[in-house]
Amino acid sequence: MFILSEIEDLIRIPPQSFNIPIQHSLTDELNKKYANKVIPNLGLVITTWDLLDIKDGLLKPGDGGSYVSVRFRCIVFKPFRGEVLTGWITENNAKGIKVRLEFFDDIWIPAEYLFENCEFGEKEKAWIWKTDESELYLDINERIRFRVEQENFYNVKPKTSSEASGLEEPKEKLPAYSITASCQAPGMGCVSWWE
Numbered sequence: 001m002f003i004l005s006e007i008e009d010l011i012r013i014p015p016q017s018f019n020i021p022i023q024h025s026l027t028d029e030l031n032k033k034y035a036n037k038v039i040p041n042l043g044l045v046i047t048t049w050d051l052l053d054i055k056d057g058l059l060k061p062g063d064g065g066s067y068v069s070v071r072f073r074c075i076v077f078k079p080f081r082g083e084v085l086t087g088w089i090t091e092n093n094a095k096g097i098k099v100r101l102e103f104f105d106d107i108w109i110p111a112e113y114l115f116e117n118c119e120f121g122e123k124e125k126a127w128i129w130k131t132d133e134s135e136l137y138l139d140i141n142e143r144i145r146f147r148v149e150q151e152n153f154y155n156v157k158p159k160t161s162s163e164a165s166g167l168e169e170p171k172e173k174l175p176a177y178s179i180t181a182s183c184q185a186p187g188m189g190c191v192s193w194w195e
Contacts, residue, residue, distance in 0.1 A: 001077065001078075001079045001083060001085065002046070002075050002076065002077060002078070003043070003075075003076050003078050004049055004073045004074070004075060004076075005039075005042060005043075005073065005074055005076045006052065006071065006072070006073050007034075007039075007071070007072060007073075007074060008069070008070070008071040008072075009030075009033075009069075009070060009072075010067055010068070010069050010070075011026060011029050011030060011033070011067070011068050011069075011070055012029070012063075012065045012066070012067055013025050013026065013029060013057065013065055013066045013067075013068055014064075014065050015064040015065060017029075018066070022054060022068070023051055023054075026051060026054065026068060026070055026072075027048050027051065030048045030070070030072060030074075031047060031048050034048070034074060035047050035048070038153070038176040038177040039076070040153050040155070040176075041153055042076055042078065043076040043077050043078030043151075043177065044076065044077040044078075044104060044177055045074050045075070045076055045077075046074070046075040046076065046077055046103070047074065047075055048072055048073075048074050049072070049073040049074055049075050050072065050073050051070060051071075051072045052071045052072055052073060053070065053071040054068060054069075054070050055068060055069040055070070056068075077103070077104060078151070079148045079151075079179065080148065081148055081149065081150065081151075082147060082148065083147070083148045084145060084146070084147050084148075084187075084188075085101065085145070085146060085147075085148065085181075086143055086144065086145050086146075086191060087099040087100055087101045087107060087143070087144060087146070088100055088141055088142070088143055088144065089138060089139065089140050089141065089142050089144050090105070090140065090141075091140070092120070092125055092126050092127055092138065092139075092140060093120070094111070094120045094122075095110065095111055096108060096109050096110040096111045096113070096114070097109040097114070097127060097138060097144070097183075099144055099146060099181065104179075106175040106177065106178035106179065107146070107178070107179045107181055108178060108179070108180055108181070109146055109180075109181045109182060109183055110180065113149065113180070113181065113182035113183065113184060114127060114129075114138075114182075114183050114184070115129045115183060115184060115188075115189065116184075117129060117130045117131070118130075118138075124137065125140075126138055126139050126140070129189065136189070136190065136193055137190075138189065138190060139190075142190045142191075142192065143190065143191040143192070144183070144189060144190055144191065145183075145187060145188050145189065145190075145191055145194075146181040146182065146183050146188060147181060147182050147183070147184075147185060147188060148179055148180075148181055149180045149181055149182050150179070150180040151177070151178075151179055151180075152177070152178045152179070152180060153176065153177055154174045154175065154176055154177075154178075156174070156175075156176045
């Protein structure tokens with residue numbers, strides 16, 4: 001679920017951080033820049049793990065900051081295909097189920113990736129798995145076990161001035177990073193079913 005990834009970048013250290021040890025100020029600036037951000041085709045960066053190499057700082061004319069080239073490792077949320085995770089159901093609709101983890105909200109289980117004999121109950125607003133013996137419900141706020149099928153990265157464009165002023169809102173905004181999952185194997189679905 002988590003990997004260590006190595007990155008190299010040029011980081012600006014502001015003048016007010018010159019009295020702090022370089023490792024601390026670099027870690028702070030790296031976390032400001034990368035923590036809780038999606039790196040395309042890599043994943044969601046959680047935090048800086050360690051600093052591997054720090055070059056001498058460079059000064060830029062007209063700028064009081066110091067620019068330091070640093071090679072570091074960061075913890076990245078990047079589940080592998082086929083990995084089994086546990087989360088909570090946040091939304092049910094006829095298209096599928098939306099799931100969240102404690103730190104990540106963009107997990108989608110499409111209707112075609114649910115159990116066989118699963119159908120959406122309009123009245124209950126929940127998915128119902130009809131077995132020979134009973135009907136099992138996939139309700140909101142239930143813990144659910146699912147398998148990762150695919151990672152999806154989207155190129156999210158920055159807001160234009162017309163969008164920022166509220167003139168034009170996109171109909172369906174895609175997240176920069178999302179996961180498509182399934183519940184088609186034994187042991188998947190609500191955790192309470194299997195306890």
